Structure formats: C-alpha cells, structure tokens
Amino acid sequence: MKKLMQPGGRRALAALAVAALLSACGGAKNDQPATKDEQAQAQAEESSLIKLSAEEAQRAGLQVQALQPEAQADVVTVTATIRANQDHFAHVAPRVEGRLTQVVAKLGDQVRAGQTLAVLDSVALGEAQSAYQQAQASHRVAQGDFDRASKLVAEEIIPQKDYLRAQAELEKSRAELRAAEDKLRLLGASPQGGGRASASFELRSPLAGTVIEKKATIGELAGPEVSLFTVANLSRVWIEANLSEDLLAKVRVGAPASVTVAAYPGVRFAGKVSFIAGVLDKDTRTVGARIEVDNQDGRLKPEMFATASIQTGQTKEGVLSVPDAAVLLLQGQPTVFVREKDGYEPRPVEPGDKLGGRTVLKSGVQPGDEVVTAGAYALKARLLKSQISDEH
Structure with missing residues (x-):
C-alpha cells in the first residue's frame, strides 16, 4: 500500500481508474437496452410472420415460386x-307522325332485319293512300278514254285532235298515279288498291340485332323527330x-x-x-x-x-411478375406473401401492368424471393385472425 502511495504508484492507480471508467462507459453503451420504437418494430415483425407446419401448408394448398427476372x-x-x-346501330323512328296502336318488340328482344317493331295509325298516311286511290281511278278512266279514242280515230269517226286530247289525259293521269305511289313509299307505306284507304303502317327494324332502348307506348303520338326504338348488333x-x-x-x-x-x-x-x-x-x-x-x-x-x-x-427485360392471385389487398395496400426461414411474411408491393394472368411487381421484392403463388388467401385469413386475437 505504501508503494502505491508513492509517486509512481499513484500514477499507476490513476491509470487503472481511468481504464475502469472507460470500460464501464463502453459497456454501458454497447449493452444499453433497445428503444421502445425498436422493440415495437421487432414485435410487429414477429407478429406479422405467419408460421405454418408442413402439414398446415399442404392443407392450405400453398405453392411457392422463386422470382426470376424475365423478358415481357x-x-x-x-x-x-x-x-x-356504331356501324351496326340504328335509331328507329316513323317517317310520318302517327299514333301507336300496337307495340310488338320489347326491350332486350333479338330482332331480324325487317321485323315489325310497332304499328301506328297516321292521318297523313291515310290521306296519301286516298290520294293514290283517286289517282288510280283517274288513270283507269283516262286509259279507257284513250282506248276508245284509238279505235274511233282508226275508223275516222272522231277527229285527230280528240285522240291527242285523250292521249294527253292518259299521260297526265299516269304521272299523277306515279307521284301518289312515290309519296306513299317516302312515307314508308306500300300502295294499296281499291277499297277503303288504310291509315295503318308498320315500323320495321332496318337491321338484325338487340333492342337496347324502347320509348314506344300504346296511345302516344310519335313523329320522325323522336326515336321509338334503338337496335344494335x-x-x-x-x-x-x-x-x-x-x-x-x-x-x-x-x-x-x-x-x-x-x-x-x-x-x-x-x-x-x-x-x-x-x-x-x-x-x-x-x-x-x-x-x-x-x-x-x-x-x-x-x-x-x-x-x-x-x-x-416492344419488350422489357428483367421484369419480376407473379400470378394475379398472388397479389392481395391488406389494409388497402397491395401485398404478397414471401417465405422466410421461420414462416411467411406479408410484403407490400407496387403492382404494374397485367398481362396474360400475371402482374408485374415494380417494387417490394427482389429476384430470388420465394413468393406464395397459390393459397395466399389462407395466409391472409390467418393473419387477420391473429391480429383480431391480439386486439382482444
């Protein structure tokens, strides 16, 4: 003890004290406990890792594939x-104003080209039919007069001017009859012969297809400005x-x-x-x-x-992709499950394009990662169940 108290001994004792102090500080620094954030992170990683036995993985139908970069x-x-x-699409409306008396086609019906969709009565069509019948009667009279004049002029019983007058009347009646026929056709109706003039006409489909819109109601007045049916192939x-x-x-x-x-x-x-x-x-x-x-x-x-x-x-090189079923949503985030040593870890990813039943992964995984390609829903259900249990 006396030797340590001497000048040389005191220096040695001080050196030992400093060394002990430095050693204590270093030990405290290296052995200090983890922070709360680090503990929480480690606990979260541990809780999100799903551990399954080989039998459980087999029952869940898990399949794993190692990611390999490929050209796509x-x-x-x-x-x-x-x-x-739009090349096989038609709005069907009547050519002339009329009142709907019968609606044949229903919404969603498959119709043929020329098939009747509805039946209408039209005053204008009735008048046109009546005018046609009058023109037809006038033409018959003019034809008869011309035939008689032809015989009489041949026998020199009537003068030539009477024959020419009859011929002119025939030409006039023929022109009037043709004009009446044309008007009926423009109105979408066919000329009718003798008898009572009909005001009824059929609205027909111009093409084969499906009735995708219908605005026809019995008793309503319809005109060319409003489409009653829309037919599309x-x-x-x-x-x-x-x-x-x-x-x-x-x-x-x-x-x-x-x-x-x-x-x-x-x-x-x-x-x-x-x-x-x-x-x-x-x-x-x-x-x-x-x-x-x-x-x-x-x-x-x-x-x-x-x-x-x-x-x-074009093609992209070094693309990582997985089957579409491998990407699930966890809390709104696209996620895949990656097999680790002790289990299966949910890994957030950024999905890219989809093609041929596969989804490109832009980030979140690396080549060689073993991703669950089948049975991922079973892992998701197990993870959610464990989280609910932890909350309670």
Whole structure:
C-alpha cells in the first residue's frame, strides 16, 4: 500500500481508474437496452410472420415460386368504356307522325332485319293512300278514254285532235298515279288498291340485332323527330379509350389488345386497335382510340367500364411478375406473401401492368424471393385472425 502511495504508484492507480471508467462507459453503451420504437418494430415483425407446419401448408394448398427476372412484352394499360358498334346501330323512328296502336318488340328482344317493331295509325298516311286511290281511278278512266279514242280515230269517226286530247289525259293521269305511289313509299307505306284507304303502317327494324332502348307506348303520338326504338348488333363491340400524349407514340392501329371487366374476373377478351383519332381533345389533352372485340356470347354490355391492355410491340427485360392471385389487398395496400426461414411474411408491393394472368411487381421484392403463388388467401385469413386475437 505504501508503494502505491508513492509517486509512481499513484500514477499507476490513476491509470487503472481511468481504464475502469472507460470500460464501464463502453459497456454501458454497447449493452444499453433497445428503444421502445425498436422493440415495437421487432414485435410487429414477429407478429406479422405467419408460421405454418408442413402439414398446415399442404392443407392450405400453398405453392411457392422463386422470382426470376424475365423478358415481357411491353403493354400500355388504360381505362376504357364499352360501346355498341356504331356501324351496326340504328335509331328507329316513323317517317310520318302517327299514333301507336300496337307495340310488338320489347326491350332486350333479338330482332331480324325487317321485323315489325310497332304499328301506328297516321292521318297523313291515310290521306296519301286516298290520294293514290283517286289517282288510280283517274288513270283507269283516262286509259279507257284513250282506248276508245284509238279505235274511233282508226275508223275516222272522231277527229285527230280528240285522240291527242285523250292521249294527253292518259299521260297526265299516269304521272299523277306515279307521284301518289312515290309519296306513299317516302312515307314508308306500300300502295294499296281499291277499297277503303288504310291509315295503318308498320315500323320495321332496318337491321338484325338487340333492342337496347324502347320509348314506344300504346296511345302516344310519335313523329320522325323522336326515336321509338334503338337496335344494335352487339356481336362485336367497340372499346373506347383515351390515350395521353406520352402513350400516343407507343400505340398503333392493328396492335393486339386485351380487355378485362369487373364482371368477369380473370377473363380476358382479345381484340385489336382499329382506330386512333387524328385530333387531340383540347380539354382532356388525350386522343381517342378504339379496340374492336368479338362479343358473340353477349357478355360485354354497352357502357360497362373496362381495362384495356395494348401491346406496343416492344419488350422489357428483367421484369419480376407473379400470378394475379398472388397479389392481395391488406389494409388497402397491395401485398404478397414471401417465405422466410421461420414462416411467411406479408410484403407490400407496387403492382404494374397485367398481362396474360400475371402482374408485374415494380417494387417490394427482389429476384430470388420465394413468393406464395397459390393459397395466399389462407395466409391472409390467418393473419387477420391473429391480429383480431391480439386486439382482444
């Protein structure tokens, strides 16, 4: 002890004290407990990890696929609206004002070209039929006078001027009869012979298709200015979309395209771009484009909203994609499940284009990640159940 109290000993003791103090400070720094935020984060990661045994994974039908970069066709995806094919579309209205006495066609009916849709009575048509019958009678009289004059002038019983007068009357009556016939045809009716003039006429469909609109009611007065029926051939429909200026250079007429609608999840309707407008809409700053799609089964209805994917003819390299069913919504965020060592982890992702039943993932995963491609709904249900249990 006396040696330590000497000048050399005191220096050694001070050095030991400083070393002990530094050691204590360093130990405190390295061994300090984790913060509350770090603990909460670790606990959240642990709670979101879903652990399943091999038997449970098999019962849930889980399938896992390691992500591999691949080349994929470049597509332009836009929202669109289904429209009737305007080349096979007709508004049907009477040519002359009349009162509806019978409505034959119903909304949604399939009709043939020339099929009767409704029957109307028209005063103007009755007058035209009456005028035709009068012209027909006058023509018969003029024809008889001319025939008699022809015989008499041949026998030199009447002068030549009487024969010429009869001939002129015949030509006049023939012209009046032809004018009466033409007027009836313009009114959409057929000339009728002797008897009482009919004011009734049939309104017929100009093409084969489906009655998609009907405004005809028995007893109402209808005229040429109001369409009573709308008939459309829906076996081939138009998908109308608007292309922004940055997408215009990527799309061309004839490009293959596919269309999806919310009514038929997972079903893609194939078509081609048939038209791109030549004028930019100054209000929306977009250019209209049209895709024609076969619709023989009638599943696509006019005015449905749709999503159109148009191929640009180019390819993208290094794309990561998964089946559409692998991407789920968790709290409004697109998510996939990735297999880790101890279980399955929900991973938020940014989805991109969809093509051929697969969804491109822009971010959230890396090549080599093992993503659940089947059975993801079972994992989602298990995760939600565990979260509800934690809350209670």
